[in-house]
Amino acid sequence: MDINLIQTQVENDLNTVSSASELESVRVKYLGRKGVLAELTGLIGTLPAEERGLFGKQVNSLKNKLLEFFQEKEKTLKTQGGTVDKNRQDIGLPGIAQELGSSHPIIQVIDEICGIFNRMGFSIVEGPEIETEYNNFTGLNIPLDHPSRDAFDTFYLKNYPKLLLRSHTSPVQVRAMKAYKPPLAIVVPGRVYRPDAVDASHLFMFHQIEGVLVDENISFADLKGILGLFIKSVFGEDIKMRFRPHFFPFTEPSAEVDISCIICKGKGCSVCGRKGWLEILGSGMVHPNVFKQVGYKPGKYTGFAFGMGVERIAMLKYGINDIRLFFENDLRFLKQF
């Protein structure tokens, strides 16, 4: 029996095959229990000892060839959908769905908040994440011995002692006031960095939104009015707001702003630590020393500034209890927004 002939025969047979069932009958004919290959294998034992080796090898390589042919044919049948016409495509097959992406929940909250201020007339401005020590501290009236300047609280750049990763968005106040004369109204979204140990409410990187408004005759009442509008836009008409006296070197007077707890509506729960209030931002009237640093006439202009943490607001808004969820890139989390 001519082994090469068998190989050509199989090829010819396979060429006429156009369905899975036809393929199966060709397979049985050659590779089946009583097929051609089994017959050849049976012959090996009947041959004289010196011919067995060579013949056995030939049978074996034929077997491998056939297996390859059949595999190949099966593949082409599959891609053709097993139809008779090789060029026909099955237009009924479902297509490959393209997943639609969406913006990150933090970006969504930034867009919402900046949108609210933008509609009140604030421009949206950005600043660099690598800042000078001057803009991050000195220009903001933060004294040389202030603890926030410590390397435990600020990331300094290793080979550039006067540069750091900004620890808040307030340095953009200094940049903007140096670049523009009043009237000035800006909001500044962006990333900030602090060497905090990571836990459910701390990361070494988070986002803030800064706001500054400077003009003639700006008072604390303007700050209160603007922030009141903002808070109602984000959290709803029923939310209450209170100002708590506080200290920031770059504002005087300064206040922290709380909203009534959105979980318990002010009754006291675990989220607000039974206080009924949630701290959401820092604010105050721009300190005259800051005006001096940027070259504004302190007697002529007054203004207010505020700064808030975006993750904290997003967590309150969506009821998220772990800040790390935002940055783990888990689509099961991110797809919910």
Ligand code: PHE
């Ligand atoms: N920069 C302050 C902080 O990060 C927030 C703030 C901004 C306070 C502007 C007052 C005015 O805590």
